[in-house]
Amino acid sequence: MSTPGPAAAPSAIGGPSDLRLVARQVRYEQLSFWRNRTGAIFTVIFSVVFLLLLGASAGSSRITFLGNIKLVQYYVPGFVAYGVMAACFSTLAISLVFRRETGLLKRLRLSPLPAWALLAAIFVSTLIVALVQIALLLAVGRLGFGVHLPSNLVAFALALLVGVFAFTALGVAMSTLIPTTEAAGPLTSIVFFVLLFLSGLWFPLQPGSTLARISAYFPIRHFIVAVFAPFNAHAGSPWAWHDLAVLALWGAAGCFVAARRWRWAPRGG
């Protein structure tokens, strides 16, 4: 138990390398996520079931004001967007509140695991969950309903990237606004599902309609449009620059709130 002078012992020496720490932590994050059956089902299976139900009920309906495309061709990108938002926004926000209020965040903060490594692992793990959902939804869309996959993969990837950034930031920000574990589920779900409804996830919004104008102020509508565009390049440009810009702004706002209000210790107790 000798104590070398700390000045002579730089902090990293002797510890496992930081990237390996992150990879290890991601593994445990994933283990924890998939073992939480309720959370995993709510996040992942929900979106697939919804797509199956809506896709089946849409039958061969077409949307006249969107280049007469099949309705299900609208639902697939919509639910891809939903999958990203469910993982990055609701599930992340709820799990961060739970970890903060139970002291898990504080305990990890007091371990030698660097804060950035912990947060990186949480975000990477969230991204993996989102990607699994996207893959499932694309498979269901293609095999179940014969929809076209994105014709412009770069535009699709960019839309996902901006969306993941924006909704992860908003998810963290949301977690900082919720005081207790009990409030986390209800509050997040209300905000999420009301905005989803306003944003035309369940039915396409007529351009210029009241709902379309209201939802233009919120990020969800823009994300659905930005993911929709590369799927349906024949109906317009695959690049929804305006929507991506608005999303990015929301992401920046989320970062601002998250950075200002972030706390490692429980708020409620």
Added chain:
Amino acid sequence: MKATETAVGVQGLCKTYGATQAVNEVSFSVERGEVFALLGPNGAGKTTTIEILEGFRRRDAGRVEVLGVDPGERATQRWLRNRLGVVLQELAVEPFLSVRQVVSRNAGFYPAPRPVDEVLDLVGLSEKSDARVKTLSGGQQRRLDVGLGIVGNPELLFLDEPTTGLDPAGRRMSWDLVRSLAAEGTTVILTTHYMEEAEALADRVAIVARGVVVGSGAPDQIGGRDVGTATIRFRLANGVAASRLPLAVTAGDDGSLAVRTDDEVRALNTLTSWALQAGVDLVGLTVSRTTLEDVYLRLTGDAEGHDGGVGPQSTDTAGRVDDHDRAESRRAA
């Protein structure tokens, strides 16, 4: 490679939250290998003090040194965290992983961790190693929590109310664990509400109330426990009037009688000689010195200014004076 003999040094530590002075000019030091207890009611500033030592919270004023470094200094923070173990008041355990997975994961954070099996054995969870954490009882989760505190092989271990919510067997087990860690040379700083815990474990105790250290010393000497007044207690059989006694007594609500004296040898002699001659039985005769709890209640009571107290500060104290004898000794104090 010279080891400093002081594990923790605190001088004039201050911390304010808004208008509340949570920690006010607190000073103490803890030697390496010592078990040190911070004893005090809720809201006394124990947890804030510990959080500053852990480097979790910033201080407003004062000097703090932990294992030779300033815990608020970023450059040495990771160096320090490799050497600290922490058990929080909150039960901070991942619900969905197995016991072994949680311990292995945390072991990976440290450069020289304790073997996972050894940790499970020390906290008595070897048989539960494959159980999901959420299926454990509260006491078992608490023990896992303690296990996570020691998995890094810490030189200094912080235990913030480590046995709250444990059953007597679990508490006994935690005490044994603290003793064996201390025997290995680990320095332990613990906060607790329980007098008997401080008395059983701590080499030295500091009693804190309203952010101020109101007393400190070895648990058997603090507040002059080893000198001064002793109390002789007994009951008289029915029909024997207390006025016949050769000494002044105070009567309790439950019918017990107490004699307070600075010379218990002489007082006992007077009392027992009288009893033998008069043929009177002294039922349940005991002699006791001031308990740590008496000292605690007196010192924390003084700091609270006898204002009757509202809110969480007083509930803890009030919850402990249900016992008649203690209420009496508090009045006497």
